[in-house]
Amino acid sequence: MPLLRHVLLGIVLLFLHTLASSAATDTVSPSQALAGSNRLVSNNSKFALGFLKPGNESYNNHNSYLGIWFNKVPKLTLLWTANGDNPVVDPTSPELTISGDGNLAILDHATKSIIWSTRANITTNDTIAVLLNNGNLVLRSSSNSSKIFWQSFDYPTDTLFAGAKIGWDKVTGLNRRIVSRKNSIDQAPGMYSLEVGLNGDGHLLWNSTVPYKSSGDWNGRYFGLAPEMIGVALPNFTFVYNDQEAYFTYTLRDDTAIVHTGIDVFGRGFAGTWLEGSQDWLIHYRQPIVHCDVFAICGPFTICDDKKDPNNNPFCDCMKGFSVKSPKDWELDDRTGGCMRNTPLSCGSSKDRSDLTDKFYPMQSIRLPNNAENVQAATSGDQCSQVCLSNCSCTAYSYGEDGCSIWHDELYNVKQLLDAASDGNGVVLYVRLAAKELQISERKKSGTLIGVAIGASTGTLFLITLLLILWRIKGKWIIAHPLEKSEDSIGIIAFRHIDLRPARKLLDGDVGSLVDASLEGGVNLVEVERACKIACWCIQDNEFDRPTMGEVVQSLEGLLELDMPPLPRLLNAITGGSHPVTPQYFYSL
Structure with missing residues (x-):
């Protein structure tokens, strides 16, 4: 019996040890690494750190990053990444550990090669990494918590944590700046940054060189060009400018509040609060308000259109003659690569052609x-x-x-x-x-217009043929009156001259009234009038007045301007012309 009690006690102790070892902790030590799906959780349970693969259902990501996110927000909101420009690629299995020199490092579990390291100047052999309650990951001495060798707050990515600084340490030359991610999946640095200059001015920058949004001067409560800041009730903002530092920071009045401040992949600064009730983010501040005010947001050779809903239609389009340079990046919300030419320019080619x-x-x-x-x-x-x-x-x-x-x-x-x-x-x-690019476009356009012209000409010829048949069969039928039923009738019941009055609309300059209203203005009246002119020239009484096919094509392309054609004798007669409407007149055509 005593032996059984000892066995049961051993099993219980082993179970408790297993639970303790698997429970979330906030510390990485030389004897306790972080790997797989394990994670660090801050003591207040607000932040978590671990390896993850950002992605969605339509994109299978093979890259792993060491990151920090809000632990209690069901929508994954990544706040910081250690190895954004050097991801761990499958099938490598990474682990976070304290390396032999005391630095925090990401290792390839199989080869033990270093993928990423804090590379700090370590002066002790008892370093540990701790995830603090404010989301700051620090590398410090285990025996002296104030002796910090490295901290993630000095190397932000796209988020400004409460309590962190953005700006300059003028003594060491450290510039803390917020940099956008490349796209919604790739955590590499993007093209946009939020910075505080050495002179104390805050700017949104493109490519770290071109400012496109300024914060204005600090007035003691907020930056002059960002009055929206005072509408955010939760934070207390602070701006410091002296001989040693120039930085901006904020603290939370309620430490339990979940506030997210940073710069998105589109280059817009923002601040938002997580609402438990709606389980979504409430954005208090966003600048620039519209996408197209962000410098080069669509990249080169593009058109930005703010009228489009970015949730349903991309607000970026390629210019005519250009195509998307990287469709994959566009799908992931990075359009800064822009568009490229479909056909190279011929500058330098033979000028004789x-x-x-x-x-x-x-x-x-x-x-x-x-x-x-x-x-x-x-x-x-x-x-x-x-x-x-x-x-x-x-x-x-x-x-x-x-x-x-x-x-x-x-x-x-x-x-x-x-x-x-x-x-x-x-x-x-x-x-x-x-020139080839426009020729392709003109061929497509000409094909459409030729179809219109041929259709118009065919319809007109069919009409003339029909009238000739009617007049030759029954000379007593007068176009000015409806046809009456006759024993030798061929079955055509009615035909009134009023049905042919639109034939004069071209001469009266009222082509627009002939366009089907259901098109709702979606037609070029100049091209319609041009096609109608060509159709009327093609059915002229004198064959020498009719254009050649080459002239038709040139006219459709707008290279040859046609005068108003004379109305053919038949159409002139049946639309109110001076010629008498008699069978003999039609027989003479």
Whole structure:
């Protein structure tokens, strides 16, 4: 019996030890590494740290990152990553441990090679890593908690934690800045950053060089150009500027509140609070408010359109003649790569062939790109286009009230305007394309117009043929009156001259009234009128007045302008012309 009690006691102790070893902890020590699905949890259970693979149902991610997230928020909200630019790729199994030199390191479990390390200057041999209640991961001495060798707050990613600093340590030269992620899956640094300058100004920057949103000056409560800050009731904001530091920080009035502040993949700064009731984020602050105000958000050779709902339609589109450079990145919300040419420009090719000369495609109602070069010598649109064509690096031009402007290399920040008529910046941008690119477009366009012209001509010829048959069969039928039933009738019951009055609409300049209302204006009346003119020229009484097929194509392409055609004798007669409507008249046609 005593032996049985000892066995049972041993089993219970072993079970308790297993529970203790598997329970979440906030510490990594030389004897206790972190691997697999295990995680660190801060003492207040607010934050968690572990290895994870950001992804969704449509994208299977093979990259693992060491990250920190809100432990109690069901929607995974990643706040910090250690190895964003150096992920652990399957099938490697990573582990987080204290390395031989005392640094915190991510190791390949199989080979023990170092994937990532804090690389701090360690002066003791008793280091441990602890996840604090404010979300800060610190590497410190186990015997002296104030002796910190490294902390994640000094190396933020896309989130500003409560209590962390963004800005400069002027003594050490450390610049703490918030940097966007590359996309919704890849944790590598993106193109946008939120920084505090050495002079104390806060800016959103593109590529760490181009500011596109300023915070303004600090007035003691908030930055002058960000008054929305005072609408966020939970944080207390602090700005420090002296000889040693220039930084911004905030603390929470309620430490249990879950507040997320940072910069998203689209380059917009934000602040939000987690609501337990709705189980969702409430965004208090976001700048810039609209996507298209973020510098180069769509990348080069694109058009940004704020009218589109980003949840249903991408707000970025490629310019004509360009295609998405990286469809995979666009699907993951990173469009900064922009678009690339479908057909290379022919600059430098033989100038003797006009079909090789680059052309320009007009883009209406847009905000012009940045970095325009003004050409004062060009005093007309034609001269401006020739200046651009003469320079192989010129990719676009515009000519308006401000004269001639040309652009070189990549075009950024082209925005579709809501109403160009009400916006003085709504001008025309002529984008340089290879001649072949426009020829492809014209062929598609010509095919449609040729179909319209052939359809119109065929219909008109069918109408004429039908009238001739009617007149030749029964000379007593008068077009001005409905046909009466007759024993020798061929079964056609009624035909009134009023049905043919639209034939004169072309002469009266009222083509628009003939367009089917169900199209709701979705038709180019200029092209419709052009097609109708061609149709009428093709059925002229004198064959020498009829255009050749080459002239038809040129006319459809708009290269050859046609005058108003004379109405053929038959149509002129039945629509109110001066000729008498008699069988003999039709027999003479």
